Amino acid sequence: MTSNNKKExxxxxxxxxxxxxxxxxxxxxxxxxxxxxYRGEILGLIGESGAGKSTMGKAAMGYTQPGCKIxxxxxxFNGTDLAKLTEFEKRKIWGTKISYVAQSAAASFNPAHRxxxxxxxxxxxxxxxxxxxxxxxxxxxxxxxxxxxxENIGERYPHQVSGGQLxxxxxxxxxxxxxxxxxxxxxxxxxxxxxxxxxxxxxxSIVDKFNTAAIYITHDLAVVAQMADRIKVLxxxxxxxxxxTREMLSxxxxxxxxSLWSVRSLIKPEETNEDYMLSIKNIDAAYGSSKVLHNVxxxxxxxxxxxxxxxxxxxxxTTARVITGLLPQTKGEIIFDGKKISPKLEQRSKEELRxxxxxxxxxxxxxxxxxxxxxxIGRPIEFYHGVKGKEREAKVIELLKMIELDETFLDRLPSExxxxxxxxxxxxxxxxxxxxxxxxxxxxxALDQIVQExxxxxxxxxxxxxxxxxxxxxxxIATVKAISDEIVVMYQxxxxxxxxxxxxxxxxxxxxxxxxxxxxxxxDPDWLTNLLNKRSS
Amino acid sequence: xxxxxxxxxxxxxxxxSSVEALRSELGLDKHPIPRYFEWLSNVFQGDFGxxxxxxxxxxxxxxxxxxxxxxxxxxxxxxxxxLTGVSALVAIPLALLLGISAAxxxxxxxxxxxxxxxxxxxxxxxxxxxxxxxxxxxxxFPVFPTIANxxxxxxxxxxxxxxxxxxxxxxxxxMGHMMRMTRSAIINILSSEYIEMAKLSGATRYEVIVKHAxxxxxxxIAQVITIxxxxxxxxxxxxxxxxxxxxxxxxxxGSVYNRDIPVVQACALIFASTYVILNLLADLIGIISNPxxxxxx
Numbered sequence: 001m002t003s004n005n006k007k008e009x010x011x012x013x014x015x016x017x018x019x020x021x022x023x024x025x026x027x028x029x030x031x032x033x034x035x036x037x038y039r040g041e042i043l044g045l046i047g048e049s050g051a052g053k054s055t056m057g058k059a060a061m062g063y064t065q066p067g068c069k070i071x072x073x074x075x076x077f078n079g080t081d082l083a084k085l086t087e088f089e090k091r092k093i094w095g096t097k098i099s100y101v102a103q104s105a106a107a108s109f110n111p112a113h114r115x116x117x118x119x120x121x122x123x124x125x126x127x128x129x130x131x132x133x134x135x136x137x138x139x140x141x142x143x144x145x146x147x148x149x150x151e152n153i154g155e156r157y158p159h160q161v162s163g164g165q166l167x168x169x170x171x172x173x174x175x176x177x178x179x180x181x182x183x184x185x186x187x188x189x190x191x192x193x194x195x196x197x198x199x200x201x202x203x204x205s206i207v208d209k210f211n212t213a214a215i216y217i218t219h220d221l222a223v224v225a226q227m228a229d230r231i232k233v234l235x236x237x238x239x240x241x242x243x244x245t246r247e248m249l250s251x252x253x254x255x256x257x258x259s260l261w262s263v264r265s266l267i268k269p270e271e272t273n274e275d276y277m278l279s280i281k282n283i284d285a286a287y288g289s290s291k292v293l294h295n296v297x298x299x300x301x302x303x304x305x306x307x308x309x310x311x312x313x314x315x316x317x318t319t320a321r322v323i324t325g326l327l328p329q330t331k332g333e334i335i336f337d338g339k340k341i342s343p344k345l346e347q348r349s350k351e352e353l354r355x356x357x358x359x360x361x362x363x364x365x366x367x368x369x370x371x372x373x374x375x376x377i378g379r380p381i382e383f384y385h386g387v388k389g390k391e392r393e394a395k396v397i398e399l400l401k402m403i404e405l406d407e408t409f410l411d412r413l414p415s416e417x418x419x420x421x422x423x424x425x426x427x428x429x430x431x432x433x434x435x436x437x438x439x440x441x442x443x444x445x446a447l448d449q450i451v452q453e454x455x456x457x458x459x460x461x462x463x464x465x466x467x468x469x470x471x472x473x474x475x476x477i478a479t480v481k482a483i484s485d486e487i488v489v490m491y492q493x494x495x496x497x498x499x500x501x502x503x504x505x506x507x508x509x510x511x512x513x514x515x516x517x518x519x520x521x522x523x524d525p526d527w528l529t530n531l532l533n534k535r536s537s
Numbered sequence: 538x539x540x541x542x543x544x545x546x547x548x549x550x551x552x553x554s555s556v557e558a559l560r561s562e563l564g565l566d567k568h569p570i571p572r573y574f575e576w577l578s579n580v581f582q583g584d585f586g587x588x589x590x591x592x593x594x595x596x597x598x599x600x601x602x603x604x605x606x607x608x609x610x611x612x613x614x615x616x617x618x619x620l621t622g623v624s625a626l627v628a629i630p631l632a633l634l635l636g637i638s639a640a641x642x643x644x645x646x647x648x649x650x651x652x653x654x655x656x657x658x659x660x661x662x663x664x665x666x667x668x669x670x671x672x673x674x675x676x677x678f679p680v681f682p683t684i685a686n687x688x689x690x691x692x693x694x695x696x697x698x699x700x701x702x703x704x705x706x707x708x709x710x711x712m713g714h715m716m717r718m719t720r721s722a723i724i725n726i727l728s729s730e731y732i733e734m735a736k737l738s739g740a741t742r743y744e745v746i747v748k749h750a751x752x753x754x755x756x757x758i759a760q761v762i763t764i765x766x767x768x769x770x771x772x773x774x775x776x777x778x779x780x781x782x783x784x785x786x787x788x789x790x791g792s793v794y795n796r797d798i799p800v801v802q803a804c805a806l807i808f809a810s811t812y813v814i815l816n817l818l819a820d821l822i823g824i825i826s827n828p829x830x831x832x833x834x
Contacts, residue, residue: 058737091740092739095739099737104730108733109734110735111828111829112749112752112826121738122739125739157829159828
């Protein structure tokens with residue numbers, strides 16, 4: 001992090017108002033936000049989804065997405081008002097003076113072109129240097145971003161490298177014309193924690209090296225704490241507060257800012273027992289010919305919560321599919337409530353099906369968009385319990401109350417619900433079967449921090465009231481700390497360890513657990529620096 | 538098809554025995570399944586058999602004037618391929634150009650009128666478009682001939698001149714579809730994140746369309762082009778009829794009238810394999826234009 005004692009103003013955004021058109025009318029997205037950025041400084045822009053942070057970041061380039069327009073305000077970049085420039089004039093600044101790093105690198109690279117051509121395209125277009133020199137420079141950038149095989153990686157196509165590598169190549173692409181400002185728009189949100197650390201450190205060191213100013217947009221406070229000199233918090237298109245990073249972390253002024261890391265403060269005392277609701281023993285499973293689970297054994301104590309953690313590809317969700325019978329195992333057995341159950345879904349009794357329910361990550365795709373809440377929750381009630389008419393309706397309303405909603409929701413369609421409400425309806429649907437075991441597959445990953453907290457609290461309350469057992473699949477360690485009794489760590493289709501939360505989270509750890517846990521960003525601005533020092537020593 | 542060659546050629550007044558005699562001579566009295574396999578094995582050896590018409594017994598003549606199916610078809614096929622080829626050379630570049638430019642200036646007056654006009658041309662049947670052309674360019678303003686009467690001695694220049702109206706008709710009928718699909722394939726891709734990324738790295742409108750969107754749109758565009766090529770070849774039946782052009786479509790229609798099954802079968806085989814080959818071609822283009830399929834992980 002650089003000090004900004006030079007204090008030379010690079011970007012000054014004054015009273016920005018932006019409207020967006022959706023659902024047949026114009027909405028206010030930004031309602032008069034100011035922003036100042038000095039040369040060589042990194043500003044963190046945080047907020048939940050819908051706060052307008054991405055819109056603000058793009059507006060800093062004088063760009064608005066199709067369907068949005070700048071109503072009012074000035075965007076002074078080096079003294080020029082970008083809001084007043086024509087497309088033609090702005091194009092000369094985009095990609096050369098200001099560049100952009102998008103959230104999903106996989107979707108943001110053109111699948112039809114080689115990475116090297118895309119990396120140097122902006123600098124090439126502006127004829128900053130001859131192509132050969134730009135290529136050599138790009139290789140050097142790849143090297144300093146610690147990409148493997150920096151000489152040749154540029155000759156590959158986007159689908160041939162991993163997500164973390166793509167994100168670093170996109171940083172190289174942004175840096176190639178040596179811009180004065182880079183907009184990082186949630187660049188690590190789609191990555192695993194272990195990959196995130198590598199990308200963060202690579203981005204930070206390269207921004208430092210060229211003393212580039214940056215706006216870093218994210219919803220994750222702990223991440224922004226590692227990157228930014230200053231943090232600005234947005235909500236509903238307005239500024240909540242802004243201060244130096246250390247000040248913001250140690251002493252947030254607004255209630256809202258404090259609530260942003262409330263999930264991290266949710267704690268649950270751990271308990272366990274030897275009475276297993278479910279045991280899976282020596283399970284192997286495969287998709288076609290590729291084997292994804294190797295000898296997995298897990299015990300789930302009755303009425304408790306077991307969290308399964310690991311990065312993507314570790315086999316967490318596959319384990320859930322095996323338990324539900326969606327993917328029959330090739331080896332091993334599943335013991336549910338003392339009885340062995342069939343690997344195949346079709347061979348399980350209705351009663352067995354009823355007792356195991358699952359809640360999915362994306363509530364948007366897990367519900368039929370044409371069905372009302374009443375139909376969604378009512379169906380399993382009818383199907384499993386044979387209840388109809390008035391009794392059924394009473395039961396649906398009872399479930400709605402249980403998830404802290406009410407009967408006014410009965411006739412709504414999923415599209416008329418917020419993300420958190422949708423996930424609550426999915427929970428109610430699982431509860432409607434009156435199950436003994438609920439598998440929660442990344443149920444909070446798609447939700448904002450505050451909404452996450454509400455869902456986690458609800459799940460805990462339901463467990464206390466109903467004694468239901470949870471398997472909680474997640475890659476988010478903060479969630480694990482908040483909700484679990486026991487933890488299972490998985491890596492590449494194998495169980496690394498299982499045990500009480502306190503045992504797993506405290507040293508000594510197996511190597512992989514150590515790597516995973518140490519990669520989880522903390523609310524300490526020195527965390528990344530310390531971690532990198534520790535790892536390199 | 539009701540009836541066969543024998544009943545068709547001998548007419549209503551034919552006696553039962555003469556029909557039977559002709560049938561047995563042509564082999565029509567054999568069981569269909571062995572007949573099919575016999576025909577199939579001959580086809581694999583390049584023998585499409587002889588046409589039923591022009592046989593000595595039928596004509597009551599001494600010499601057998603029946604012709605080989607291949608002999609009948611080849612000159613007709615050449616004519617049709619000429620017509621289709623010229624139409625394709627006009628229609629495809631024009632459709633691509635119009636589609637790309639409509640995507641480039643989408644929702645402009647130009648885009649709206651181009652897509653609107655293409656909808657009209659796609660919706661009009663060939664015979665209607667053909668007669669409109671005849672009315673305009675042959676009757677009211679006699680620039681081109683109404684009848685595209687070519688034979689083997691017609692020079693190339695004359696061929697172009699004679700086939701102008703059929704070419705216009707086929708172009709107009711197929712171009713709209715290709716143009717609209719090109720436009721929508723590109724516009725579809727324009728909402729991708731990598732297009733926004735390209736814009737934000739300073740790419741011009743032209744670059745965005747031609748360098749970033751088009752390479753990813755080749756697969757769907759190739760699909761629609763090949764479908765239209767096949768359509769031109771096969772749909773030329775109607776156009777050939779309207780302009781009295783001696784192509785394979787006319788031959789097939791004529792043979793259906795006469796129940797001249799060997800010719801009909803050969804034509805059907807050619808049409809079917811055209812579809813198969815062109816679709817295969819479209820799939821190949823889809824693979825070649827997609828690095829994901831061309832370069833494995």
